[in-house]
Structures are given as structure tokens and as C-alpha cells.
Amino acid sequence: MSNPPKLFISYSWSSPEHEDWVLELATSLRQDGVDAMLDKWDLKEGHDSIAFMERMVNDPEITKVLLICDKTYASKANARAGGVGIEAQIVSSELYNKVVQEKFVAVIREYDDNGNAFIPTYYAGKIYINLSSNDEKYLGEYEKLLRWIFNKPLHQKPEIGMLPAYLNEGNHISLNTTSHYKRCLDAIRNDKSNTNGLLADYLNLYNTNLEKFRISDILASEKEIELDDLIFNNISDFLPARNEFIQLVSALIQYSSSNKYINIIHKFFENNIRYLFRPENITSYAGWDFDNFKFIINELFLYFVALMIKNEKFEELNYFLNKNFYFLHHDSREPLSSFLIFKQHCESFGFRNQRLSLGYANLHATTLKERANGINLEFIDLMQADFILYLRAEINSTDTYFIQWWPTTLMYTRSFYPFEIFAKSKSKSYYESMKCILGNNPDINLKALIEDAKKGTRTVPKWQYESISLSRLTDFNNIATI
Structure with a gap:
């Protein structure tokens, strides 16, 4: 301000x-x-x-x-x-x-x-x-x-003849987490002994009330609206809850004197996996019914990783990404997943792009970019997090043709400048502290990944006619040179 x-x-x-x-x-x-x-x-x-x-x-x-x-x-x-x-x-x-x-x-x-x-x-x-x-x-x-x-009363009289902003609409969905958020934020800022308990309570309520955003429930009362419109309105309604989560996690990372919050955040994302798939009690559903959750949870995950990187919490982030996420899904026999579970394809985005003739190379990436405001991070921080997750997935993968974590946001990079974390990695000491987030044996595997990409034996993310340049984005030739 x-x-x-x-x-x-x-x-x-x-x-x-x-x-x-x-x-x-x-x-x-x-x-x-x-x-x-x-x-x-x-x-x-x-x-x-x-x-x-x-x-x-x-x-x-x-x-x-x-x-x-x-x-x-x-x-x-x-x-x-x-x-x-x-x-x-x-x-x-x-x-x-x-x-x-x-x-x-x-x-x-x-x-x-x-x-x-x-x-x-x-x-x-x-x-x-x-x-x-x-x-x-x-x-x-x-x-x-x-x-x-701030002259911001809770109840404001709307202008006559003008559509109120979505925050003031009667149909706006809320997680009702405000009081829990404030108690938790106060505990974080004052380093109170009950911080972790309040954090767990807040995130449990947040997770439980995500159910309010379920498309199949809302659809019953929305008879004359396109499903992709409903999905995008739903995602738009979620923006205040997303910002609240980002603000709390940002304060947590900056002020917490302990790293015990990592396990609580991990449990939060683990509990969110259930929203990515069909619940057992739902037998009639459309393939897009969970696209809003796929986008929302992926966005929360990206911002958490971005905040950890921005605040140089490398060891804690590596610990977080190394842990598996447990979810026993009735359509799968494998209850454990890596962080890759949070990268889900949203089919409705492609349909919407065509139906409205939007002409975007990737509507998912564009939506993330358009929503990257009103917070303490820039879109490039989100791109950097996306890139790190892509590198970590590729370094740990033996499949050279299938991209494990498709870095959607990188369609906006021009591949000329390295991300901040790699620009700083010219310093040997900085690189030694950060390289753990790249996965197993990054000194060897990152080099092999870049060489395979240059030789064409490794599939690299590509939009239209332009592929991303791994060597430029990582400034690989200058890593640990000073």
C-alpha cells in the first residue's frame, strides 16, 4: 500500500x-x-x-x-x-x-x-x-x-445497475476458515507454542470445506449453464481461499522457528488427493466433474513449492518432495504416489479454448498467469517452481519419451535467461545448498538430462514450434563456477 x-x-x-x-x-x-x-x-x-x-x-x-x-x-x-x-x-x-x-x-x-x-x-x-x-x-x-x-465495512451498498464483484455475490462459495486463519496467523507471528496445532486445525477445516466446491453438487442447481463455464466460475470463486492459503504459508515459512510444519502441510496435500478422483458414493458423473479440483489443488501445490524456493528452504522442500502421498483409491491398487499425483490433465480447458475460440496455446497456463496477482509472488516464481518439479521428475525417471511433470507455465518463457535459482547457482556454496531439490545425484543426472535433450533422445516440453532450452534455463555451463 x-x-x-x-x-x-x-x-x-x-x-x-x-x-x-x-x-x-x-x-x-x-x-x-x-x-x-x-x-x-x-x-x-x-x-x-x-x-x-x-x-x-x-x-x-x-x-x-x-x-x-x-x-x-x-x-x-x-x-x-x-x-x-x-x-x-x-x-x-x-x-x-x-x-x-x-x-x-x-x-x-x-x-x-x-x-x-x-x-x-x-x-x-x-x-x-x-x-x-x-x-x-x-x-x-x-x-x-x-x-x-481502512473504510472497508463488511456490508457495502452496491451501486445501482452494476453487477457486484464476485466477492459480494450471494452465490459465492466460502470455506468459512477466516477465524481459524486469523488465530493461526497470530500464533505464527508470535511464535506461540500451539502454532502447529492451530495450523493442523486450519488445514483440516480447509480440506473438509473444499467439498463445497464439488461440481456435481453445484450442477444440480445450475440447469442453464455450460459445464466449462461452471468450472471456471468455481475456480474464480476459489481465489480468496487460495490467497488466504498463500498468505498463511508465506508467514509460516518466514516466521516459524521450527520445520515441523512440513509434515502438516504434507498431510494437507495428502488429504486433498481424494478430490482428484471419483468418490465411491458417486456412480454417475462426467469426466470433467473434478477439473476444478485438479486445477485448484495443482495451483496450491505450485505456490507452496514456489514459496519454499523463494525463501530458500531447500532441505525442507527436498524432504517434502521425497515423501510419498498415501491415498487408497477404489479404482487403483497402489495406495502410494509421488508428488506427480498433483499434476492432472484438465480436459475441459481444451474444450473451453475451442468453444470460445480463445486461441490460447494452453488455457491452463494462461489461467494460472492471469490469477498471479494480489499476492507476494510473481508469475515467474510459479514458473520457476514448475520447472524445478519438471527437472526433479525427469532426473528421477528412466522414461525418455513420457514427460512425468508437464511444466505448463513454461510456455511463457523465452528460454533466454536462467531462472533466479540457477543464476545464483554460479556460486558453489549456493548450488551445494540448493541442488538437493533437483533429486538424485543432480551433478551427474542434470548433465545427462541436458545432453539427452540436445541429442534428441529425451522428450522436452514443446509448444507449437518452440521447445524450452534446458541449458539456458539452468545456465548449466556456469553452475558452481565461482
Whole structure:
């Protein structure tokens, strides 16, 4: 965000515990994109504290002011005592002189024995935000606070005559994981001891509620819509859930002090395999009924791998990719699969490309590219992950004609520049740390793969008339040279 909202926090120094709580709240707000200002940070030695408070309340650039209300704050504000009293005079004047005001809001920290909030008299009768509890209600109230700061109310009145965005549509499918997500994200950022448990709970709920996206169930209520339209609408509806997963995993990789989350993520993807195939209780189905799941789960898998590579978690990623995934499918006798299980062909994409005369070389790749926004990764990071998975599959394969992991996104590479991970591999130490993600004996097998591709004895991904150049994308001749 180029211009984050500026916010001042007014509070009383009631106790060290209360000051710590305010400091933690201010820190959380800054992490969530708010330019929160606090005396502990912005009032320096030698500054006039009264002038500082007046400026914070009156400064037009400060669009929001929080009044952290506990018993001490309310008492000082009513008695016009101390710094809180000075602020109260300024704030009360603003409130009384303006019929509509959106700059101030009271945040309740304490209630009296009768259940009444401790708030200044001048604020009586106005809506406040309750952050007095430490349970699930806190998360909902904190979200309410963020929405107020960013002027993003939960319920917005749509423009007359215009189609609302899909996030506001009544038919939008939701995983209902928001509260679990927030609890887990808070635990990750604060390195809490229950992080892994909360992560498992979140991912289990995420996996369970994926059932809401099942095409065969939705199809029953959609009588006049093309099946490929239904699939693409379904994939579009999933975008908020995808972004939520990416944001959580990104925080997990960056802040977790343990790598135990790898097994939890592995279990999550293992549990998702069931969505790629026909459930036992379904006997009547079309071959495309699971294409939305095939795309969605492949996309989640690609982003997870991309995040691991971006954050240079090479050993952990190698461990993850080495593990088999267990799923006992009624149409198969083999219950164990490698990561290749997450690369499934979506037949409906080809049909849609032809039906609508879209003219794309690969609609699957184009859809991935068009959706690569609103997150902290670029599409090239997704391409890099796709390429690594392709290389790992080929290095570990003895089949020179069948491509195990077709790197769909590489249709967008021009094969002139190496991916970041290989450009950095000029460094011997960097290459030694990353090469494990390429699979078995990469020093020997990567060279053999590239030589076979040059000789034409190994099938290489190709779109129209252009094949990818393995030697260029890996910058093979410069690996480990410095």
C-alpha cells in the first residue's frame, strides 16, 4: 500500500501490563498495513508532550484516532486530568461540533461489575469496538477495527445497475476458515507454542470445506449453464481461499522457528488427493466433474513449492518432495504416489479454448498467469517452481519419451535467461545448498538430462514450434563456477 492510513493511539499509562497490551495492538496494526503512531515510538526526549498530543488529534493527515478505554482512561478523561484530559478536551470538541465523524473510535478494554463499558462521558451512546476478551470474539472485533480504519465495512451498498464483484455475490462459495486463519496467523507471528496445532486445525477445516466446491453438487442447481463455464466460475470463486492459503504459508515459512510444519502441510496435500478422483458414493458423473479440483489443488501445490524456493528452504522442500502421498483409491491398487499425483490433465480447458475460440496455446497456463496477482509472488516464481518439479521428475525417471511433470507455465518463457535459482547457482556454496531439490545425484543426472535433450533422445516440453532450452534455463555451463 503506497499511502497507508495514519492512526494515533490515545491511552493511559494505567499499568505496565496495559502499556504492553497497547504496544502489542499497535504492532499488530502496523503489520496489517496501518501507520500506527504511539507516544512510545513517536514522542522523543525533549519534545513537548502536550503539543504532541494536540498535533496527533488535530493533524489532518492522521485520519483515525483510537481511544483505548479502561477504568483509568475514563476517569482521567471525565476529570480532564493529565494528558488524557487534554486529549479529551480536543476530542470532545470534535465530537460535539460535527454531526458525522469518522475519525475517532473507542476501544474497550474493561467493564465494570455491572457489565458497563468504561468509556468517557463525552463518548456515551456511540458505537465502540470491544477488545476486552482474549477469545475468538477478539478476532472478530479486531477485524471490525481494521475495516473501520481502512473504510472497508463488511456490508457495502452496491451501486445501482452494476453487477457486484464476485466477492459480494450471494452465490459465492466460502470455506468459512477466516477465524481459524486469523488465530493461526497470530500464533505464527508470535511464535506461540500451539502454532502447529492451530495450523493442523486450519488445514483440516480447509480440506473438509473444499467439498463445497464439488461440481456435481453445484450442477444440480445450475440447469442453464455450460459445464466449462461452471468450472471456471468455481475456480474464480476459489481465489480468496487460495490467497488466504498463500498468505498463511508465506508467514509460516518466514516466521516459524521450527520445520515441523512440513509434515502438516504434507498431510494437507495428502488429504486433498481424494478430490482428484471419483468418490465411491458417486456412480454417475462426467469426466470433467473434478477439473476444478485438479486445477485448484495443482495451483496450491505450485505456490507452496514456489514459496519454499523463494525463501530458500531447500532441505525442507527436498524432504517434502521425497515423501510419498498415501491415498487408497477404489479404482487403483497402489495406495502410494509421488508428488506427480498433483499434476492432472484438465480436459475441459481444451474444450473451453475451442468453444470460445480463445486461441490460447494452453488455457491452463494462461489461467494460472492471469490469477498471479494480489499476492507476494510473481508469475515467474510459479514458473520457476514448475520447472524445478519438471527437472526433479525427469532426473528421477528412466522414461525418455513420457514427460512425468508437464511444466505448463513454461510456455511463457523465452528460454533466454536462467531462472533466479540457477543464476545464483554460479556460486558453489549456493548450488551445494540448493541442488538437493533437483533429486538424485543432480551433478551427474542434470548433465545427462541436458545432453539427452540436445541429442534428441529425451522428450522436452514443446509448444507449437518452440521447445524450452534446458541449458539456458539452468545456465548449466556456469553452475558452481565461482
